[in-house]
Amino acid sequence: MGTPDLACENQPHVKNKQGDIRGTTKSSKQTLPTSAAWATRSAACVAASGAFPAYKKLPQIKAAVSALWNTRGLNWPSSVEQHRHKTGDLDMLDWLKAMFGFQRDNVRNQREHLILLLANSHIRSTYKRVEEREKVAPEIIAAARDVQAKTEIYTPYNILPLDAAGASVPIMQFEEIKAAVSALWNTRGLNWPSSVEQHRHKTGDLDMLDWLKAMFGFQRDNVRNQREHLILLLANSHIRLHPKPEPFNLLDDRAVDSVMKNLFKNYKTWCKFLGRKHSLRLPQGQQEIQQRKLLYMGLYLLIWGEAANVRFMPECLCYIFHNMAYELHGLLAGNVSIVTGENIKPSYGGDDEAFLLKVITPLYRVIEKEAKKSRHGKAPHSAWCNYDDLNEYFWSSECFSLGWPMRDDGEFFKSTSDLTQGRKGAPRQSGKTCKSNFVETRSFWHTFHSFDRMWTFFLLGLQVMFIMAWEGILLSDIFQKDVLYNLSSIFITASILRLLQSMICSLKLLLFM
Known part of the structure; x- marks a missing residue:
């Protein structure tokens, strides 16, 4: 949709009889008087340019002129004040002329110019708003307003509409879904923070995962996603x-x-490997056991759902869950801190996004630093640590030296220094130790090591072809007793090759240790 364009063209400056430069106006497009007062004051100018009454009726022109006439609070010189009280036809540009000594014709030109610029901008913004309204169908706007009016009823969901409006949806009518939902709503015995308790009494629509969010500071949308995840499981x-x-x-x-x-299969395997007792501690009462199990599962899923790239380090997640589950047990058991004498509270608090900012972000920064050292895969593998190398740190009991809350000066958070190759190719570091217990060093022998089975197959196949060519054996006679006896020598060759491979691997370990 086009927009009308109002323009004002200025003629190049010419010299008058006195030799000074004065601007003269000869507009190719007709201008107009925008008010009766202005028309009276500049009748000669308007008559010379030609008044166009249609422009006078444009609301954009009227708005621009009225804006320029707002001289409230401006202190006029005494020489101009008398004329202003008599005629009342002076605007902002006249005040600037009186204060700074601009030329009269220049003020006239720039007055028209400024009015037309303001009117153009006003017209374009008006038409833009009209175009935006015309792009959206009325029924869509009506539907959006209806949804906005019912935000307290409707909540975002993936598969299960768990809000009040979704109770009639067919998937919510399944008995197994109702059973899982009702189990999560069992919040008996959970001590809610005072900031959440008021909201819970008003609405009464908070479940176990909301309690975990309030205590450990998980994100709201993560809680929504993992609620559906756990219910479906x-x-x-x-x-x-x-x-x-x-x-x-x-x-x-x-x-x-x-x-x-x-x-928790991997978590229990991790605890067993490190010789630690797992933190999945259950209460004595039979009625509270199911609630405690659901809280542990909800806690693990919330950790996983908010872990970002740390998900590629499963043992790191086990370390996080191990400590947070221990804190969860302390909260539910009412354990008292020896230092403060108060009930144990989560180390990182329950503020909004506390888990993401205080637990995940520091770990992610370590991953980010190591990824930058790879130089998009161009750096050697011994110069940086990938996910497996970083995760390997949590396969040793040294990971518990990080503590909980994790110490900023812990070994894991120390930036790995650039590795240099020693005389024997062993990776060396200056100062800080590497996070990984194993550093992969690659050379041209890596091609033979990675495809050792293929090279072994080729050598054994070559031996078989040599035997058949030397003895003149046909393919039809290959299953005869004497032929099989001669061909069975490939097993001796395979054993020798395997022995050589083991010796080379042992020698390589001795050289690079």
Whole structure:
């Protein structure tokens, strides 16, 4: 949609009889008087340029002129004040002329110029708003306003609409879904922070994951995602139980144990490898056991959902969960701190995004620094640490020296220095130690080491072809007793090759240690 364009062209300056330069106006486009007062004052100028009454009616012109006439608060010189009271036809540019001594014709030119610039800008902004309104269909605008008016009822979701408006959705009618949802709503015995307690009493729509969010500072959208994730995991396990539980609309302990076993399999293996007792401690009361298990699972999923690139370091997640689960047990058991004498609270607090900013971000910075050292894959592998190298730190008991909350001066957070090759190719460091227990050093022998099975197959195949060519054996006679006896020598060759490979690997370890 086009917009009308108002322009004012200025003729080049010419010299008058006195020799000074004065601007003269000869506009190729017609200008107009924008008010009666202005028309009276500059009748000669308007008559010379030709008045165009249609322009006078444009609201944009009127708005620009009225803006320039706002001289409230301006102190006029006494020589001009008398004329202003008599005629009342002086605007901002006249005040500037009186104060700074600009030429009269220049003031007239720039007055028209400024009015037309303001009017053009006003017209274009008006048409732009009209175009934007015309691009969106009315029904879409109406639907958006309807959703905005019901934000307290509707909440974003992926698969399960867990808000009040989604209760009638077919997927929410499944008994296994209802069982999982009702199990998460069991918040009996959980001590809520005072800042959340008021909201909980008003709405009454907070569950276990909301409690974990309030205590450990997880993000709101992460809680929404992992709530659906956990409900679907429990519902899938609940519906596969045999024999079927009675009643079916109550979450069975077998379903909880099945999900928990799969979820914490790697964590328990990690604890066993490091000789540590896991933090999955259960209460004595039978009624509280299911709630405690669901809290542990919810905590792990919330950690995983907010871990970003730290997800590629599963043992690092185990370390984080190990400490946070211990704090969770202390919160629920009412443990008291020896130092302060108060109940134990989470080390990083429950502020908004506290977990992301105080736990994940420092770990991510370490990954980011190491990734920059790779120079987009151009640097040798011994000069930087990838995810496996960093994760290897958490496979040793030294990782517990980081403490909880993690110390900023811990070994893991020390930036790895540039590695240099010694005389024997061993990686050396100046000052700080490397985070990885194993540093991969590659040379041209790496090609033979990576494809050792292929080279072995080629050599054994070559030996078979030599034997068949030397003895003149046909392919049809290959399964005869004497032929098989001669060909069986390839097993001796394979054993010798395997022995040589083991000796080379041992020698390589001795050289690079």
